[in-house]
Amino acid sequence: MTILHLIRSSAFSSNDFEQCIINIEQNDDIVLLDDGCYNLKHPLMAQLLVQQPTIKIYVINNHVQARALNTDKLMSNERFKSITMSELVPLTFSNNSVVTWQ
Amino acid sequence: MQSLAVMVTTPPHSNLTATAIDYIEYALKKGIEVVGVFFYQDGVLNASSHLSLPNDEYQTIKQWQRLNKGYNLPLYLCVTAAEKRGLTDEISDEIDDQIGNNKQTNINDAFILSGLGELVELSNKADRVVQL
Amino acid sequence: MTNKNKSIAILNSTAPFSSADGKDALDIALIFGSYEQDTSLFFQGDGVWQLINTQTPNDISMKDYLKTFAALEFYDIEHVYVCAASLAQRALPNDFHIENVTILSANEFSNELRLRQIILRF
Numbered sequence: 001m002t003i004l005h006l007i008r009s010s011a012f013s014s015n016d017f018e019q020c021i022i023n024i025e026q027n028d029d030i031v032l033l034d035d036g037c038y039n040l041k042h043p044l045m046a047q048l049l050v051q052q053p054t055i056k057i058y059v060i061n062n063h064v065q066a067r068a069l070n071t072d073k074l075m076s077n078e079r080f081k082s083i084t085m086s087e088l089v090p091l092t093f094s095n096n097s098v099v100t101w102q
Numbered sequence: 103m104q105s106l107a108v109m110v111t112t113p114p115h116s117n118l119t120a121t122a123i124d125y126i127e128y129a130l131k132k133g134i135e136v137v138g139v140f141f142y143q144d145g146v147l148n149a150s151s152h153l154s155l156p157n158d159e160y161q162t163i164k165q166w167q168r169l170n171k172g173y174n175l176p177l178y179l180c181v182t183a184a185e186k187r188g189l190t191d192e193i194s195d196e197i198d199d200q201i202g203n204n205k206q207t208n209i210n211d212a213f214i215l216s217g218l219g220e221l222v223e224l225s226n227k228a229d230r231v232v233q234l
Numbered sequence: 235m236t237n238k239n240k241s242i243a244i245l246n247s248t249a250p251f252s253s254a255d256g257k258d259a260l261d262i263a264l265i266f267g268s269y270e271q272d273t274s275l276f277f278q279g280d281g282v283w284q285l286i287n288t289q290t291p292n293d294i295s296m297k298d299y300l301k302t303f304a305a306l307e308f309y310d311i312e313h314v315y316v317c318a319a320s321l322a323q324r325a326l327p328n329d330f331h332i333e334n335v336t337i338l339s340a341n342e343f344s345n346e347l348r349l350r351q352i353i354l355r356f
Contacts, residue, residue: 006234022344023278034117063121085121085125086132089128217265218265222271233354
């Protein structure tokens with residue numbers, strides 16, 4: 001059973017992302033939204049990419065854009081996928097459950 | 103048809119609530135049946151009829167009203183969380199009581215005052231429950 | 235109106251008292267339990283602090299909602315899972331907690347969590 005993890009807070013100020021990573025398994029999906037976008041710049045993200053080599057990390061495009069996180073280089077990494085909020089809707093239903101880390 | 107229930111815990115002055123509204127509206131536009139939105143914790147403040155956000159800021163409460171009217175989206179708030187935050191439909195003074203006037207409310211009429219049991223009902227109806 | 239017979243996980247991540255999250259989470263767990271929904275409590279991170287069985291909230295003018303944990307059985311909440319890694323991080327001894335909890339490794343904890351259809355985290 002797979003989980004969709006919605007990450008809305010920054011690992012620089014809370015341990016939500018760290019706790020999420022403890023619970024993750026290889027077929028889960030992760031979405032970074034709101035301040036969760038800041039995790040693109042956090043060492044835990046690099047750790048996650050190594051620990052879970054098959055997990056795809058979705059990022060809500062306008063949330064990253066608004067925060068001007070200089071992520072062109074990062075986002076060109078095929079592990080990340082920039083999506084619209086609209087695309088988050090089908091993701092909700094393609095996993096068995098959704099948990100929000102905020 | 104796929105169905106969704108959403109629990110909102112963030113207040114109207116927070117951008118996090120704009121995210122919730124965005125998500126819910128996209129779900130509605132995609133034909134998902136949003137069986138209801140349940141407001142809990144600070145989320146109940148979205149139901150305030152007296153809350154004023156500066157004109158040049160995102161009008162969170164108007165957006166909820168728009169979704170409620172435009173999509174018949176039911177908006178429920180938890181009465182216990184509401185009362186703790188000063189939201190009530192039982193406002194009256196001594197004179198009101200003496201004359202027998204109806205009690206007043208400071209809850210926006212797009213919202214239904216309910217209890218946690220509503221969350222259980224919504225969860226039973228929906229394929230997915232998302233907490234925002 | 236179909237009952238989709240879902241199981242619910244209430245994931246506690248917050249310490250008691252300074253935030254109402256612990257009580258708010260428990261209130262939700264109890265309501266699902268009283269509606270006979272399959273409900274389990276999960277404790278991880280700072281949430282594990284809620285399970286210390288010798289706390290005295292009255293000392294800080296706080297209502298003791300923790301004593302409700304003793305009544306979980308009456309609400310048909312049978313499973314209380316605790317993340318071992320969170321305990322180790324906080325140097326909590328094996329016997330610090332209320333009765334009837336199951337301490338799980340991080341892996342086991344994740345496995346249990348994902349069995350549930352609804353996960354609410356506080």
